[in-house]
Amino acid sequence: MRDLIQIALTGVTNGSIYGAIGIGFVIVHRITGVINFAMGDLALVGAFGAVVLARDLPLWLAVPGGIVIAAVASVLVYLLGVRPLRRHQLLVQMIATLGIAIAVRSVLQILFGSDAYQLRPFTAGAAYTLGGATISRQALWVVAITVVIVAALTVFFDRTATGRAVTACAVNPFAAGVVGINVGLMAALSFALAGAAAGAVAVAQTPLSVITVLGGLTLSLKGFVAAILGGLDRIGLTVVGGIVVGLVEAAAAIYAGALYTTLASLALLLALLIVRPAGLTRLRTSTRV
Amino acid sequence: METTSRLRRTPVITTTLTALGVAVAIYFSPWIFTSSYSRGLVVTFGIDALLALGLIVLVGYAGQFSLAQAGFAAIGAYGSAVGTVRFGWPPALAMVVAAAVAALLVYAMGRPILRLRGHFLAMATLAFNEILYLLLTNSTWLGGSSGFGGVPPFSLFGWSFADQVRQMYLVLCALAAGLWIASRIRSSREGRGLRALRVNETVASAHGVDPARAKTKAFVLSAVFGSVAGSLYAHTLLYVNPAPFGVMQSIEILVIAVVGGVGSPWGALLGAGAIMAIREGSTSFMPVLFGEGAVGAAEELTVGVVLVLVLILMPGGIVGALRRLAARLRPARATAADPAPAVAADPPTGPVDRADPPAVRLAAHGLTKRFGGVTAVDGVDLVLHDGEILGVIGPNGAGKSTLVNMLSGVQPPTAGRIALDGRDVTGRPAHHVAGLGLARTFQTPVMFEGMTVLETVLVGTYPAGRSGVLSSSVPLPGAVREERRLRADAERALERCGLAHLRDVEAAQLSLGHQKVLEIARGLVGRPTALLLDEPAAGLNRAEKQRLGALLRDLRGEGVAVLIVEHDMELVMGLVDRVHVIEFGRTLRIGTPAEVRTDPEVIRAYLGADEAEEDVRAGH
Numbered sequence: 001m002r003d004l005i006q007i008a009l010t011g012v013t014n015g016s017i018y019g020a021i022g023i024g025f026v027i028v029h030r031i032t033g034v035i036n037f038a039m040g041d042l043a044l045v046g047a048f049g050a051v052v053l054a055r056d057l058p059l060w061l062a063v064p065g066g067i068v069i070a071a072v073a074s075v076l077v078y079l080l081g082v083r084p085l086r087r088h089q090l091l092v093q094m095i096a097t098l099g100i101a102i103a104v105r106s107v108l109q110i111l112f113g114s115d116a117y118q119l120r121p122f123t124a125g126a127a128y129t130l131g132g133a134t135i136s137r138q139a140l141w142v143v144a145i146t147v148v149i150v151a152a153l154t155v156f157f158d159r160t161a162t163g164r165a166v167t168a169c170a171v172n173p174f175a176a177g178v179v180g181i182n183v184g185l186m187a188a189l190s191f192a193l194a195g196a197a198a199g200a201v202a203v204a205q206t207p208l209s210v211i212t213v214l215g216g217l218t219l220s221l222k223g224f225v226a227a228i229l230g231g232l233d234r235i236g237l238t239v240v241g242g243i244v245v246g247l248v249e250a251a252a253a254i255y256a257g258a259l260y261t262t263l264a265s266l267a268l269l270l271a272l273l274i275v276r277p278a279g280l281t282r283l284r285t286s287t288r289v
Numbered sequence: 290m291e292t293t294s295r296l297r298r299t300p301v302i303t304t305t306l307t308a309l310g311v312a313v314a315i316y317f318s319p320w321i322f323t324s325s326y327s328r329g330l331v332v333t334f335g336i337d338a339l340l341a342l343g344l345i346v347l348v349g350y351a352g353q354f355s356l357a358q359a360g361f362a363a364i365g366a367y368g369s370a371v372g373t374v375r376f377g378w379p380p381a382l383a384m385v386v387a388a389a390v391a392a393l394l395v396y397a398m399g400r401p402i403l404r405l406r407g408h409f410l411a412m413a414t415l416a417f418n419e420i421l422y423l424l425l426t427n428s429t430w431l432g433g434s435s436g437f438g439g440v441p442p443f444s445l446f447g448w449s450f451a452d453q454v455r456q457m458y459l460v461l462c463a464l465a466a467g468l469w470i471a472s473r474i475r476s477s478r479e480g481r482g483l484r485a486l487r488v489n490e491t492v493a494s495a496h497g498v499d500p501a502r503a504k505t506k507a508f509v510l511s512a513v514f515g516s517v518a519g520s521l522y523a524h525t526l527l528y529v530n531p532a533p534f535g536v537m538q539s540i541e542i543l544v545i546a547v548v549g550g551v552g553s554p555w556g557a558l559l560g561a562g563a564i565m566a567i568r569e570g571s572t573s574f575m576p577v578l579f580g581e582g583a584v585g586a587a588e589e590l591t592v593g594v595v596l597v598l599v600l601i602l603m604p605g606g607i608v609g610a611l612r613r614l615a616a617r618l619r620p621a622r623a624t625a626a627d628p629a630p631a632v633a634a635d636p637p638t639g640p641v642d643r644a645d646p647p648a649v650r651l652a653a654h655g656l657t658k659r660f661g662g663v664t665a666v667d668g669v670d671l672v673l674h675d676g677e678i679l680g681v682i683g684p685n686g687a688g689k690s691t692l693v694n695m696l697s698g699v700q701p702p703t704a705g706r707i708a709l710d711g712r713d714v715t716g717r718p719a720h721h722v723a724g725l726g727l728a729r730t731f732q733t734p735v736m737f738e739g740m741t742v743l744e745t746v747l748v749g750t751y752p753a754g755r756s757g758v759l760s761s762s763v764p765l766p767g768a769v770r771e772e773r774r775l776r777a778d779a780e781r782a783l784e785r786c787g788l789a790h791l792r793d794v795e796a797a798q799l800s801l802g803h804q805k806v807l808e809i810a811r812g813l814v815g816r817p818t819a820l821l822l823d824e825p826a827a828g829l830n831r832a833e834k835q836r837l838g839a840l841l842r843d844l845r846g847e848g849v850a851v852l853i854v855e856h857d858m859e860l861v862m863g864l865v866d867r868v869h870v871i872e873f874g875r876t877l878r879i880g881t882p883a884e885v886r887t888d889p890e891v892i893r894a895y896l897g898a899d900e901a902e903e904d905v906r907a908g909h
Contacts, residue, residue, distance in 0.1 A: 033407075091408060099544075103589075106588075266416040
């Protein structure tokens, strides 16, 4: 029983992280069609930004600072790698994000080496216990931040004029351009939002577990599993997908050993793509009778 | 005829000369590369190039990319090592078994994933490579992260490739064989299908190419290249460990392919050479610039930056840049030679009188298509006979193109049935319908980037051929014969359509009128029994329209069932046997041109007569 509760707590915490990274994939994919391989590395840029800022600034400034850095870095990825190639095939744009991912990772490595970095927890205090299982205060921060991200993005896309303009670009970029929406600006905005969302959870999880520069790829892959579970389209379902990944991993860690956590989520990704690429969404059989 | 046969010779001579040059280069390589260090580099170069060559088949031909090329090399390397060391198999057997395992794995993974649109293969292969890497590093049987040694040198028929010179020969010969196969496939039936697919999946499948199947074949082939390269790696290093087979190595192979240029197999060689030069060059100044500790990261940074820069500044890679250079040096002669096509004064033939009632080629019943709340086509019954030209006319937005899309399998109908030659093809994909003898053209001509006029027409011969990837890469005599036949067909189709003088021009550079005619040539070259033309005359001048009319009459005389959607009433009324009028997705009238022309309903639909004004307003 204690194991099960622990799996649930760890799974939801880590799952929130994967879900938010997955949201980054979803936003960018919806508007540009690109799968941004640099997503996980951009999240780490935010986390490392916060770590550096926290050396001289109070945490309440360093954390938003880290998020802003991730958003700016994400827009730079768009401007330097994706936008110049917008007339090329998606294939080319995706390969470019891959190159950027490598470049970002190696710049981080040159700056920070291979050491592990950590941030102090947002709020001090002992971990809560629940039926013998524990959850730290910081983990609650991670979950709360993900909830805020989902709520904010939902309101943004559904209720604001700008959000609807972004959605219009997602549905039909040509028509959106015709009615006077600046499609390029909206794509940049989507990259900014994706960077901010991924950066926010990466910053929030830094006090929870250490970060190293090499974690970006794994973060990308797990976030991508969440995004696939959300059908690469739904923000809410992506977080649910993230939690599924988190739970699978937590269960694998307890019952099979630490080695199998990553293996489990990778196998989940392969299986999903082969068997159920629509994820948790309804399979788009649409026109076929 | 004289000139065409002479022109057809040239590629053979070029191929022979190239093969001869490669053979000489390989033979004399030990005299060029004399030091042990440089020979080691040549072996590495050969293996890198072979890996990248596999990727070029996937990226450049199929428009997909894989991040598991190093993983497939791992299957080859570990397969060869386990086979020879643990099971005592001869190296050649181990190599073949490993490649077969890689092919099977890739088939199982690729077939379902490549059915999806988009680039999910990249992520799937990334996951696959990571899984493989984790398994290798944690398998005690395979020696974990330190691997195991004792792999014998490669040997075949008693020949052992033990010393460095022989290893160099081995790797270079394998690379040459790979180049041969990749170039053969590029200009083969399947290769053309893939390259068409890369540009436009809908159009390619309307010419009979099954997208998922074709892409899977390319993926399997690329993995086999990877596996063989991995086997060679194991047999030259005589040792295997997981380190060289990680995701980062897969990405570097992709970089080699992109830098060299995915448009040609030679890109693999140029890319491997360029990356090797960059790497050799950077080892001297990197430590100075970044300090000893950051050399690895700095190298990766270079790889990432080079990748992005090449994509943006040098699309097409080194091969692309060389081609542009060559095009600038060569005087532009091809486009200049555009004489007015000599229009053969075909006597206008009327409908052929027949005693027997013509057979029904294509029949649709109750055909309906809804897009959300909009009903584009609503319960249309349509019959198309052999040796008949049926005109489908109607105002803009009447649903004519949607009708053609459904008949050709490009869009599945929401309701209704379609039968081609008596066989039910309702909801069958376009490539299936095309395989049964239905060809079509598109309203907006789609040209395949980088293909000449002749190659473009050859794409249309896809349903008329059978040669697969293997038979055309060897090539088997049957495949050679078939290719010759398809080429003759293509030349004849070009001549019929008056495009023969443009055969070697890049198709995308033709005028709109020529492109429209080329679409028709591409449609009729596969000897279809039914041909659907979607506004073929739009953009044609008067002479071209006359020529089009004569061509369609000829096809009718040969018994082809022709359906033509057209707005040019003069052309339609003078050409067709029957007219099918559609308005708001419904059949308004079916009859001979004379009947339809005087029909008050049709006149109302077209001219919006006074008494029907409210209908018109409701319609718009």
